[in-house]
Amino acid sequence: MSFRAQFGVxxxxxxxxxxxxxxxxxxxxxxxxATVTSAATDQGFWHLGRFSNYYRQAFGVPPSATLxxxxxxxxxxxxxxxxxxxxxxxxxxxxxxxxx
Numbered sequence: 535m536s537f538r539a540q541f542g543v544x545x546x547x548x549x550x551x552x553x554x555x556x557x558x559x560x561x562x563x564x565x566x567x568a569t570v571t572s573a574a575t576d577q578g579f580w581h582l583g584r585f586s587n588y589y590r591q592a593f594g595v596p597p598s599a600t601l602x603x604x605x606x607x608x609x610x611x612x613x614x615x616x617x618x619x620x621x622x623x624x625x626x627x628x629x630x631x632x633x634x
Contacts, residue, residue, distance in 0.1 A: 553577040554592050557585070561600040570597045 537545050560573040571582060574597070579585035589597045 550588060551592070553579065554588055557589065557597070558593055558600065561597055562604055564601055564604050568601060570601055573597065573601070 537548070541548055543551075554577075557573045557577045557579070560576065561568070561570070564573070570586075574580075574582055574585040579588075586596055593600065
């Protein structure tokens, strides 16, 4: 069975979503010295504008909002709201992924 048949999306989009989830986790758990740039580049996003667009599409807020809320001590925003991002299983691995 192909990757697309298994997960409903190509490997590239799957990897982008996985990296976005990791960046979201880093921003949600960030300390006062963390930056959006470091969270993005740690996950291999070198084009920060593209990262911001992907992040906003996936989580409904810009990455700076997640970081701003977290560094103020507020709980992080809700997880992915976009259907093209994935559901996570108990081990934190992507399970379902794809556009409706």
